[in-house]
Amino acid sequence: MNILQVHNRYKITGGEWTVLNQEYDLLKREHTVDQLIVDNTKELDTLFNKLKLIFTTHYNRKSRELVREKIRKTGAEIMHVHNFFPLLSPSIFEASLEEGVPSVMTLHNYRLIYPNGYLMHDGKIDERTIHGSAYSCVLEGVYRNSMLQTAVVAHMIEYHRKRDTWANKVDCLICLTEFAKAKFVEAGIPGEKMRVKPNFVDDAFRGLNLSEMIDQKDDYYLFIGRISEEKGIRTLVNVWNTWKSATSPQLFILGEGPLKKELQKKSQENTKISWLGFVERARVLEILSKAKALIFPSEWYEGMPMTILEAYSAATPVISTNIGSQGEIVHHNRTGLHFEAGKEQSLVETLEHFESMNEEHKGMSLAARREYEEKYTPEVNREKLLSIYREFVKNT
Structure with a gap:
């Protein structure tokens, strides 16, 4: 299988980056795996580039074309997105759809429904956007204590809610737990689009008594x-x-x-x-x-x-x-x-x-x-991930 991993890397790498590379190492043993990585450190190096995010976080046409070119160049049979925020934007899912390539995205956080991605503000759980608008978070600046940056992310959330992007543009959303899946469903994202697959850790104790x-x-x-x-x-x-x-x-x-x-x-x-x-x-x-x-x-x-x-x-x-x-x-x-x-x-x-x-x-x-x-072993995780891919890739 020919797999394309897509990821927007943060300045400070975290769990998403770790999982992306773990899955890359797992898959490349038996499959062809290419990567499209954009890096905040390199792309957001000037004030001008940062200001551009105001207009492109919700939909980036250049990213859509970048992904289309990458799919054509690599001959990818499936696109797996780990993070599109803030540089790539959800426009990349239109690219895969236009190229006839199924898309899968792992939901590492709650960014699709809450501006800071955590369903948390001021040290407390905050579920207001599950049944309400993400714009309600703007005045409190829940993302980076900034009203402007919160407004930009809230616009992205509401723009794609209105367009039913997660129902119509993405083939599969991978949730890490049943709890997370339930929260996304409660927020209006179709449950039939979701599969549950946890992360994994290497077995440092293999072979020990x-x-x-x-x-x-x-x-x-x-x-x-x-x-x-x-x-x-x-x-x-x-x-x-x-x-x-x-x-x-x-x-x-x-x-x-x-x-x-x-x-x-x-x-x-x-x-x-x-x-x-x-x-x-x-x-x-x-x-x-x-x-x-x-x-x-x-x-x-x-x-x-x-x-x-x-x-x-x-x-x-x-x-x-x-x-x-x-x-x-x-x-x-x-x-x-x-x-x-x-x-x-x-x-x-x-x-x-x-x-x-x-x-x-x-x-x-x-x-x-x-x-x-x-x-939670690598072997179990690989089989679950490939099972999801095979569900959407033709002729496998």
Whole structure:
């Protein structure tokens, strides 16, 4: 199969860039894979180029022609878009349609229905655009604290809602979870256009003895992520600051972010909290594999939390908030436990329950590893992705 990946790369690369390249490496072993990458760093190098986005974010004719030329040059049989914002625009789907090539897009965030892509504003979940207009977000400047930039993205959202672009121009929209799919459907995007395929992580623990891995679990909990409000780190630190008995376990915090200095100062006398900062991936996996549990206190709708998938690969249970995709991925009383987002008492009670389980920890660890092997390995992901492609590509 001849596949064309299309992506608008941000100045600061994140999960989308990682997934794009993971899938490229998977697919190129057996298929022809070409890429069309535009880069914000190169394209938005002047004020003039940035101002042009006001007029092209919703529909870029040059991008449409660029994609048409790329499809013709490569002989692509299917186009897979990971991100079109802000340079390419949804015009690229008209290009593939005009060339008779089916198009697939992975919805890594909620950009089709909310200007900042997160269904979150001011540290709180915000669903106003699911049933209302994206223009309602303009005055509050939900995107980059800018009314102008929010207005530009809101116009893109409403322009394509009015034109039924997602119903008529795209063959398939890939959602990472059933939860995300439900939100898009609630916002008016046709469910029949959607397929659910999660992301994946490489198996760093392949071939290791699972029983030995589980027996080596240590008496500490772990947080991995950005030290910021929406990640629930304040709730987590507050709980540990009140749980300071001699027998309370250690909490390791991996990551950097805007709240780090404040929360470090707040917990400086608590010897049960260790701030490890940025840690290389190999060391992260080592710490994760020996943790009693990963704590995932995020207070917003996560997309596909890779740290949870990595915890599963390491046979480490997850204690997670019960909302969003994380609430779906973590199975309560099987691969981990749930608690109420932002509720300190709920987290305390959940931790105390987990501490009292003793021998049941091993069963959760086994279930976590089994969940990874069944859903989140590269091999499983490749077959799911190819199955979606074959559904829309003729003569395969």
